Amino acid sequence: MCCSRCVSAVKQVFENAGVNCKSVELGFAEIVPDKNTDYKKLEVDLRNAGFEIIVSKEEEISEKIKIEIHILFSETKKINLGGFVLRVFLEDKIQLPYKKIAEIFSIHNHQTIEHYFIINRIEKVKMMIEETDFSFSEIAFKVGFNSLSHLSRQFKFYEGMSMSRYKLIPKKKRKNKRKNIDEI
Numbered sequence: 001m002c003c004s005r006c007v008s009a010v011k012q013v014f015e016n017a018g019v020n021c022k023s024v025e026l027g028f029a030e031i032v033p034d035k036n037t038d039y040k041k042l043e044v045d046l047r048n049a050g051f052e053i054i055v056s057k058e059e060e061i062s063e064k065i066k067i068e069i070h071i072l073f074s075e076t077k078k079i080n081l082g083g084f085v086l087r088v089f090l091e092d093k094i095q096l097p098y099k100k101i102a103e104i105f106s107i108h109n110h111q112t113i114e115h116y117f118i119i120n121r122i123e124k125v126k127m128m129i130e131e132t133d134f135s136f137s138e139i140a141f142k143v144g145f146n147s148l149s150h151l152s153r154q155f156k157f158y159e160g161m162s163m164s165r166y167k168l169i170p171k172k173k174r175k176n177k178r179k180n181i182d183e184i
Contacts, residue, residue: 003074006051013045027067061094062108065101068093069117073124073143086117122158125151129167136163 007024014021019042020032031037043053068090087098090113094101105113121143128139140151155163 003070009049010046010051013042013049013051017042017045026071027063058104059108061096061101061104064094065090065105065113066109066116069113069120073120086113118154119158122155125155125163126159126166129163130171 003026007026010029011021011024014024014029014031017037019037020034022030022032024030046053072089090101091098102113105116109116124143125139128134128142129136132139134142136151137148140148143151145151145154152163155166159166
C-alpha cells in the first residue's frame, strides 16, 4: 500500500470479507484472527484489488523501502533533497546496513534501489513540471540533483525527450506519460 486510497481499498476488501481489522496503515494491516475467515478467498480478493500479502521478513523490508521512497516524493511542493544521501536515509529508516537493504530489494524487485529511486525522482520532476511554476533549475535542486545538466541527462535518458519538450506536450496527452506508483 502506497497511498491513502490504497489504505481505503484494503479496508474495503476486509469489510466486504467480514474481517475485523485492528489497523490498516501504509504497507501494513493487522487483522483479528477468526476461524470462520476464508483466508484463501481474502488473499484472492486482495490480489484482485491489486495488493499482495507479504509473508516473509525480506518482502516486508522490500515493501518498506518502496513506501519510504514513495513518502519521500509524495510531498507535492515541500520536497527539498539538496544534499540528500539515499544510503543514509534508508539505513536510518530500515535500521539495516545498506548492503543488506540493497540485496533484499534487488532480489524481490528485479531492479536496484537506485534505479527505483531515480524512476520515482523522474516521476516527481514530471509532476513538478505539470503542477508548479518552478524553473527547471529549481526543480533540479528540489529533487536532489547537483545540477540542471545532470537532471536533464537523466530525464532525457528515462523519458526519451527533454524536459522542455515534455512541458510542450498538451496537458491531456501529458497525463498519459506519467506512471502510477504501481508501475514503477
